[in-house]
Amino acid sequence: MSLKEKAAITGVGETAYTRMSGKSVLALQLEASLNAIADAGLSPKEIDGIIPYSNSPVVAEDFVTNFGISDLRFSATAPLGGASCVAAIQCALLAISGGVCSNVLIPIGRNGSSAGRIGTRVQQMPQFKVVGEHEMPVGAIAPAQLYAPMARRHMELFGTTSSQLGEIAVSTRHNAILNGNGMMTKPLTLEDHQASRMISDPLRLYDCSLESDGGAAIIVSGADRARDLRKPPVYVMGVAEGHPDSPSVITQRPDMTRLGIAKAAPKAFAMAGVLPGDIDVAEIYDCFTYIVLCQLEDLGFCKKGEGGPFVASGAIRLGGKLPINTHGGLLSQAHMVGMNHIVELVRQLRGEAGKAQVRGAEIGLVTGYGDMGDGSVAIMRRG
Amino acid sequence: MAMTAETYLKPVPEPTHESRPYWDGLKSGRLLLQKCGQCGKIRHYPRPICDVCYSFEVNWIEASGRGTVHSWTITHHAFNPGFKLEVPFILLTIDLDEGVRVQAPLRGAREADVKLGLPVRIIFEQAKHDLVTPACVVAS
Numbered sequence: 186m187s188l189k190e191k192a193a194i195t196g197v198g199e200t201a202y203t204r205m206s207g208k209s210v211l212a213l214q215l216e217a218s219l220n221a222i223a224d225a226g227l228s229p230k231e232i233d234g235i236i237p238y239s240n241s242p243v244v245a246e247d248f249v250t251n252f253g254i255s256d257l258r259f260s261a262t263a264p265l266g267g268a269s270c271v272a273a274i275q276c277a278l279l280a281i282s283g284g285v286c287s288n289v290l291i292p293i294g295r296n297g298s299s300a301g302r303i304g305t306r307v308q309q310m311p312q313f314k315v316v317g318e319h320e321m322p323v324g325a326i327a328p329a330q331l332y333a334p335m336a337r338r339h340m341e342l343f344g345t346t347s348s349q350l351g352e353i354a355v356s357t358r359h360n361a362i363l364n365g366n367g368m369m370t371k372p373l374t375l376e377d378h379q380a381s382r383m384i385s386d387p388l389r390l391y392d393c394s395l396e397s398d399g400g401a402a403i404i405v406s407g408a409d410r411a412r413d414l415r416k417p418p419v420y421v422m423g424v425a426e427g428h429p430d431s432p433s434v435i436t437q438r439p440d441m442t443r444l445g446i447a448k449a450a451p452k453a454f455a456m457a458g459v460l461p462g463d464i465d466v467a468e469i470y471d472c473f474t475y476i477v478l479c480q481l482e483d484l485g486f487c488k489k490g491e492g493g494p495f496v497a498s499g500a501i502r503l504g505g506k507l508p509i510n511t512h513g514g515l516l517s518q519a520h521m522v523g524m525n526h527i528v529e530l531v532r533q534l535r536g537e538a539g540k541a542q543v544r545g546a547e548i549g550l551v552t553g554y555g556d557m558g559d560g561s562v563a564i565m566r567r568g
Numbered sequence: 569m570a571m572t573a574e575t576y577l578k579p580v581p582e583p584t585h586e587s588r589p590y591w592d593g594l595k596s597g598r599l600l601l602q603k604c605g606q607c608g609k610i611r612h613y614p615r616p617i618c619d620v621c622y623s624f625e626v627n628w629i630e631a632s633g634r635g636t637v638h639s640w641t642i643t644h645h646a647f648n649p650g651f652k653l654e655v656p657f658i659l660l661t662i663d664l665d666e667g668v669r670v671q672a673p674l675r676g677a678r679e680a681d682v683k684l685g686l687p688v689r690i691i692f693e694q695a696k697h698d699l700v701t702p703a704c705v706v707a708s
Contacts, residue, residue: 318587319613320671321579323701324659326647333641334661341639341684383656386642434613436661436669441639 188275189456191282193411193418193568196225196404197528202368202519205299206398213294214243215251217400225404226415227288232404234259234280234289236273238522240266240310241295248290259286265426266312266555267470268445270524272426274563277405287407293524294400312556315433328472329393330385331435331557336475337387338441343490347387349497350474351378354391354516356502357471361513363503363540364529368395369517392474394515401524403531411568418568419534422548423457425449429558438558442490444476446552446560447483454485457564461485464564465546466533467507468526470554471514480552481509484562503541511541523553527563534567576696577650587614589628594700597692599631601666612668633690634707635664640674640682660704662688672704681706 198220200206200213208216222229229252235245237260245260259280263272270293277289316331325331339345355375361367373391381390411418427449431438454460461484471477478492486507487495500506512518512529519525530551532538538546546567553561583591586602590613593600603610604618605625617624639661646652658674660682672690674682687707695701 315613317579318581318584322581322695322699323671323703324578324643324651324654324657324673325641325671326579326651329645330641330643330647330659333643334639334659337641338639338684383642383644385645386656388641436671437612441661 186282187456188278188282188424189422189458190408190420192278192405192407193420194403194527194531194565195406195411195414195416195418196221196223196227197531198222198224198402199366199525199528200294200400202366202397202399202521204368204398206296210241210294210296211243211247213296213398213400214292214402217294217402218248218290218292221290221402221404224416225406227404230254232288232290233257234277234286236261236263236276236289236291238262238269238293239264241293243292243294248292259289264312265553265559265561267472267522268426268553268555268559268561270522270527271424271551271553271561271563274405274421274527275424275426275561278421278424281405281407287410289405290402291405291524292400292402293522295522296398297520298396298398312433316557320436329388332473332476333385333388335435335441335479339475339479340387342442343493345478345493347389348375348379349493350387350392350478351375352496353471353474353477353501354378357510357514358517360503360511360541361517364512364518365539367513367518368397369513388473388475394472395517395520397519397521399519399521401521401528403524403527417535419531419565420568421563422459422566423453423455423564424562425452425456426559426561432559433557435557442479444479444483444554444558444560446480446554446562449560449562450484453562453564459548459564463548464507464550465548466511466530466543467509467550468511468514468530468552469509470523470526470552471510471516472554474516476554477509480554480560483560484550484552503543508543511538511543526551530565534565578648578695580699584614586616590614593628594692594702599633599690599702600628601631601668603627603629610666610668612670632665635662635670635688635690637661637682637684637686637688638663638669639684642679658682660688662704670702672702675703675705677706
């Protein structure tokens, strides 16, 4: 049985994205969830499945309590770090197509800016225990340092440049400003990117994503139910997750320039029955600029090693061949663990993306990237 | 300030049952690697079983300490106060001659010296009184 179009995204919601929310993580998640539920035209009591974020203190029980849900039929987590939100869509499709539940809430929310530096908290997470023992003591502590050698090797093997990475930061910033709910509100030039301080070479400040407060949520509903809800359904045509070789340690990975999404992408495209050339708009997980470039290759939008010239050609800008991160991404809108990418893709396919609307967008793609290289991808179409 | 046990701010490894011989080896100036007791595959970082034959049998072998540069990063931002006095520092990902990789800071070399395939040699640094960590230098 294929999961193709067994379910649709029927509701999306967000809070404001800020540096200091002044709200609890639970309140942020409830606010975003209520917005998504209202967007779908559902009642909170109609939520019968919940997939909370595994790195969050908020659990399914919190929603049962606050929404007065009387018959929660399904809860699970998809522990793939930044790939969790898109991987959770796969979980939701499995649960819905198996007849277990009908309307699955996937919430996220965090005080990632005001409650402490996420960038250096990773060592407390179990999926980082091996690097915690062997690499943090010699100096590789934060994700920027752990991921930089992947970017450096790509540069040395394929001639990728810092300016090419900068193009990703610049075009993403442009889109964040159009969005209006982005933390970064001033234009960024390539010169600004090149002048920004080095964090862990080759990654500069503007190659790194934000630390943010806020919440975002989506509702996944069975295809039959979706047709009767408030907004046009956005059908999930294909979805998959992929785990790289040596999933916990980048250092030991046979090919450091391939991410887990390289394994997921062919499965998702096959399920959807479309090719990379059919994608009108893509929201690509962008914890770091290089991770975007590598995923574009692993997804098949260009060949391995050609990501640099591909992005430098302007292909990823609005009006380009493959507009990406039309909301401003993690780099310039907010770091909502990629839930904001799903929200944006749904809006694009509904024609609700405002100034950043890709005209005629019918088929889109969204990715997640997490921990040391886990990947997830979903391909959607407007109903 | 003197680097006493109380002021050591860098992350400290917590050896596991499987990795303790590795950390003990560093203390005696030896880079030890796990070699499968059944099929002979060398693996790193230390873990309970061989991913080829699933044997729990392990022999510890002393690595040559020789390798070449697979990739690197030069860290300019101290994410931990223990590295504040060291930035910028060069951290290498090294292909050991034994077929596994290690990560180690490069000492006594300039940024411009680093390139893929550069031969390096592991050295041992007394990080604190009961901890030795690997570092490396360009091989002569």
